[in-house]
Amino acid sequence: MGRQKAVIKARREAKRVLRRDSRSHKQREEESVTSLVQMSGVEAIGMARDSRDMAPIVARNDAQAQYLNAIERKSLIFATGEAGCGKTWISAAKAAEALIHKDVDKIIVTRPVLQADEDLGFLPGDISEKFAPYFRPVYDVLVKRLGASFMQYCLRPEIGKVEIAPFAYMRGRTFENAVVILDEAQNVTAAQMKMFLTAPRGKRDGDRERGYHPVRPAGRRKIGSERCVGTFR
Incomplete structure (x- = not known):
């Protein structure tokens, strides 16, 4: 008991x-x-939200106003100018804006790597990690406009909202409903530029694919400004 x-x-x-x-x-x-x-x-x-810079993108001079107007109205834009005049910042900020508003499905950022035949094999990590130092100018703008967490989400391979790759990896690519930023475009040859510009665009929904090509005239230049669609100084 x-x-x-x-x-x-x-x-x-x-x-x-x-x-x-x-x-x-x-x-x-x-x-x-x-x-x-x-x-x-x-x-x-x-879902947690990052603080992101939502300030309107406002031109500070007539040249920037023409650049912004071209981005809004045209599907292919070349921009030339000295360092610090806003070529890369404006293109990246407008790309982020288009992605946020779902005007495009993804952002593709590329640039020529001035090394031996653009060979990044000796650097550690995958291709994104190898290319990261060259991507930094655009990355900083995208992080500020998209927010850090959302940017990291977009960079995930299975998501693919933001893709970075050296220019050499653009051969044979098909771009569909995307913003493509070719930074430091003056360092590619005319043949490479032709290959890039004539890449298949997939289904073109009202010319929604956009290409921004910031070109810096200082230093070694392979693409003359006379071949550009427009000039930004």
């Missing part, structure tokens, strides 16, 4: 402990959720 009472008492104690632990776990969950909501500064629980 005494043994049976001890078993019953032990069961009751076990149930009490389980209930207490359950309440404690639930309380910790509620506290964690509350903390996350307070940290994010939102009233509803949802």
Whole structure:
């Protein structure tokens, strides 16, 4: 009889402990959720949002105004100018804007790598990691306009919203509903540029594929400005 009472008492104690632990776990969950909501500064629980620069892209001079107008109206734009005049920044910011508004499905960023035959094999990592240092000028703008977390999401291979690759890897590519940014385009040959510009575009939905080609005239130049569609100084 005494043994049976001890078993019953032990069961009751076990149930009490389980209930207490359950309440404690639930309380910790509620506290964690509350903390996350307070940290994010939102009233509803949802996917965390990065702070992103949503300021309008405004031209600072007539040349930038012409550049922005060309991006809005044309599917292929060349831009030339000195360092710091906004060629790459404007193209990357407008690309981010188009991706956010779902005007395009992806952003492709490429540039020639001035090494022995663009061979990056000696660098560690996959092709994205090898090319990352060259991608930095555009990357910084995209992170600011898209937000860091969303940018990392877009870069995931299975997502593919933002793709980076050396210019040598563009051969045979098909671009569909994408913004393609060719940075430092002055360092490609005329034959390479022709190959790039005549790449298959897939289905063209109202010329929604866009190509931005920031060209810096200083230093070694293989593509003359007279071959450009427009000039940005």
